[in-house]
Structures are given as C-alpha cells and as structure tokens.
Amino acid sequence: QNRLEDLNRAAVRIAREVAGDQCLVAGNLSLTWMYEPDSASAKDRVRKTFDEQLEVQVDEGVDFIIGETFSWLGEALIAVECAKKTGLPAMVTICFENKDETAEGKSAAYAAKTLFDAGADIVGMNCLRPPEHMLPAMEQMRKAVSGYLACQPVGYHTPVDKPDFTSLPEFPYGLDPLQVTRGDMGDYAVAARDMGINYIGACCGAVAIHIREMARALGKFSEDTRLWKKGGEKPMSAYEYYGHHIERANK
Structure with missing residues (x-):
C-alpha cells in the first residue's frame, strides 16, 4: 500500500x-479485494485506490486506461x-467464475450494456476462462451492444463444469499439461474476429508463441514470413532444428 506510487x-x-513508439501504453486498474456491494465505505476505499493509481499513471503519460478482471460489475462501474x-479512453472488462454471470448474478449482455451506459469506450471479458468458455459469453455481448468489444481468455483448457481455471485442483502449479496450443489460440483469434470482436488478446497462461500465432492467423504477417523456409546464408548449426538432432544424438 505504501509503495503504490513507486510501483x-x-x-x-x-x-x-x-x-517504444510502436505501441500504445495502457494504465491499469484491477480488482481490489476491498469491494463490498452493500458497503458505501468499501466502495469509497475502492474509488480512492483507483484515483491514486490513475493520478500516477496519467502523470507518466499512459495513452488509455484498462480496468480488468472484475467479477463484481459494481466494482467495474467504479473503474x-x-x-x-482522466479524460482518456477507458476499456473495462469483467470475468465470470464458474457460473455464467457476474458476482451479482448479471448476464454478459446486461454487463456490457451497463458498462457502455456508464461511459466505457470498450467493454468485454478477460481472465479465468479459456477461449471455448469465454466466446459464448462474448457472443451474448456482441448481440446486445454495437460498441467496441474486447476478449482476453486464459491460455489453459478447463472442463465445462469448472470453466474458471483458478478453481481447478491443478491451480496454480500443475497447469502446464492444460496449456492451450498455439494453433488453438490462432483458431480463437479468427473466431473472435469473425464474431465481431474488436480487441483480441489473451490473459494468464498465454505466452509469446500464442500471441504470435494469433497475429499470424489474423494475417498480420506477409505470406513470405508466415512460412518456414530454409535459408542458404547460414550454416545448419545456426538453426534450432539442427541443434535438436545434435541433442538427440548425444543422448
């Protein structure tokens, strides 16, 4: 708490x-663990914490604000x-745990409408669920609103009865076997685009290869760079594939 400004x-x-000068930089707000729906003082503490964070982030020149991972719609509205x-564009996303609703019991469509009505520029969902359990809720949002939508699922597969990856017995240290493949993430990116999602990203468990495959699937690279091909300007020892054979031979 006493390092809020420094951090x-x-x-x-x-x-x-x-x-650098290639990307926008977002300020960030997230759940505080202080929110209580029936407590005005708790809401004031959340508001104070957000204001203090934003004062520092805006002073450092962020381009827009992201508020994320809110299971309580009420806390998202404070964000x-x-x-x-701040006068900056605001993107605010909610998350569903194991039920297809917010902590108050509100649907994805209701949450999207409410956040837009409150003044958010982009709304959507992030965290807790993988693509297969987040896209259906995003589809509800898309049908309910015409504004910009964001989707950022986690990079771990989860079962239908426990779509929230933090509720799994494997959480947090045994999740590696559940990691979504890069191909799955590419398929998700295309599905999200075709659904009309405007801001397509990922959350916990997603790594560089996932983001790169999403970009490839969405055509962010030219056809030449999307295909692996052997070059003649380097010796074979410079390539990872060659090293793989050396390693196997030495075992």
Missing part, C-alpha cells in the same frame, strides 16, 4: 520503454467512473 510509476515507465475522470 505504478515504475510499471508505466518499463512498459513505455518496451513499447469506469474513475477512468473517465
């Missing part, structure tokens, strides 16, 4: 350094309220 300032500076005071 937020450092986070934005690191992100800006990595992004919209605080983000809009």
